[in-house]
Amino acid sequence: MDISVKAPAKINLTLDVLHKRPDGYHDLEMVMTTVDLADRIDLTETSGGIRLESTSGFVPFDDRNLAYRAAALIKERFGIQKGVHILIHKHVPVAAGLAGGSSDAAATLRGLNTMWDLGLSPEELGDLGLALGSDVPFCVRGGTAIARGRGEKLTPLSPPPPCWVVLAKPPHGVSTAEVFQALDMRKIAERPNLEGMLKAIDQGDFPSVCSHLSNVLEGVTMPAYPKVRFLKERMVSFGADGVLMSGSGPTVFGLVKKESVVRRVVNGLRGFCRQVYAVRMLGGLEGSPLE
Numbered sequence: 295m296d297i298s299v300k301a302p303a304k305i306n307l308t309l310d311v312l313h314k315r316p317d318g319y320h321d322l323e324m325v326m327t328t329v330d331l332a333d334r335i336d337l338t339e340t341s342g343g344i345r346l347e348s349t350s351g352f353v354p355f356d357d358r359n360l361a362y363r364a365a366a367l368i369k370e371r372f373g374i375q376k377g378v379h380i381l382i383h384k385h386v387p388v389a390a391g392l393a394g395g396s397s398d399a400a401a402t403l404r405g406l407n408t409m410w411d412l413g414l415s416p417e418e419l420g421d422l423g424l425a426l427g428s429d430v431p432f433c434v435r436g437g438t439a440i441a442r443g444r445g446e447k448l449t450p451l452s453p454p455p456p457c458w459v460v461l462a463k464p465p466h467g468v469s470t471a472e473v474f475q476a477l478d479m480r481k482i483a484e485r486p487n488l489e490g491m492l493k494a495i496d497q498g499d500f501p502s503v504c505s506h507l508s509n510v511l512e513g514v515t516m517p518a519y520p521k522v523r524f525l526k527e528r529m530v531s532f533g534a535d536g537v538l539m540s541g542s543g544p545t546v547f548g549l550v551k552k553e554s555v556v557r558r559v560v561n562g563l564r565g566f567c568r569q570v571y572a573v574r575m576l577g578g579l580e581g582s583p584l585e
């Protein structure tokens with residue numbers, strides 16, 4: 295059986311770092327939601343082994359690839375002798391703060407769960423996927439959720455009010471590990487108001503969603519990568535309703551209600567930034583992740 299799986303990018307509407315844990319990770323509290331910018335993963339059953347191809351040269355082609363590692367994990371855990379050919383149609387920018395790799399891993403887990411008839415629940419797939427990356431459990435389920443712990447403790451939320459999301463990715467990538475390493479917990483000046491964001495989402499209050507956007511990792515990434523601050527300021531000046539850096543960066547996203555404003559923001563940004571995308575917030579409306 296051949297299977298095609300969608301691997302959408304995520305953005306963080308809020309991101310708070312609560313404390314550093316003894317295992318080196320940080321306990322987080324964030325609101326995450328999926329957007330309509332996605333990789334597609336084609337899975338084809340083979341007689342043995344794992345082979346991987348990608349339309350992008352920017353991802354590893356071997357066992358460092360998170361989709362490859364997801365397949366290896368499933369094969370090993372469930373003693374599967376069959377193999378799989380994985381073709382990643384890459385559309386989500388790499389090392390961008392959009393969970394591109396985690397989403398590929400999550401999509402591979404979902405696809406192989408179906409292909410090999412394993413009957414695993416989203417929770418079980420998320421538990422497996424946490425070994426591959428902190429964002430994988432959220433990416434298995436998609437939609438909108440509060441994510442706590444390393445990112446695996448998920449509380450589903452209703453979708454945020456519909457809007458456009460303009461994404462601008464500076465030319466460089468950012469290492470998530472380096473951002474967390476450089477974070478000085480004593481220097482966090484302002485934390486997200488989670489209750490405020492939850493109320494805004496619950497009431498479908500778009501201006502309030504925009505005014506509650508907040509990410510403590512901006513305080514680390516922006517001073518190190520001035521282009522991030524520059525893009526944020528440009529997006530505001532072109533009229534985006536709310537603007538924030540996603541995850542550990544460097545992608546900056548702008549939430550925009552009106553289509554005419556989307557055109558202005560996108561056209562304005564194209565003068566400064568090659569990778570600009572205008573997509574819709576999915577937030578729970580995407581239907582089946584299996585195409």
Ligand SMILES: C[C@](O)(CO)[C@H](O)COP(=O)(O)OP(=O)(O)OC[C@H]1O[C@@H](n2ccc(N)nc2=O)[C@H](O)[C@@H]1O
Pocket residue numbers: 306309318319320321322391393396426427428429430443444445470471472474475541542
């Ligand atoms: C920043 C976010 O994108 C927010 O959505 C994610 O938390 C990052 O998720 P991810 O890329 O899947 O992260 P992982 O691959 O698990 O971790 C990369 C590195 O980030 C740091 N890390 C990540 C998640 C977490 N809760 N605490 C951490 O300290 C660790 O140094 C880790 O070695």
Ligand SMILES: Nc1ncnc2c1ncn2[C@@H]1O[C@H](COP(=O)(O)OP(=O)(O)OP(=O)(O)O)[C@@H](O)[C@H]1O
Pocket residue numbers: 352353354358359360361382387388389390391392393394395396398399427429468470541542543
């Ligand atoms: N399938 C994949 N797609 C993208 N990157 C991958 C993949 N597999 C492994 N990687 C590696 O993972 C690293 C992080 O890439 P990714 O695109 O997931 O970053 P990110 O968007 O910052 O993730 P996050 O938001 O979860 O921190 C890159 O260095 C990349 O080489």
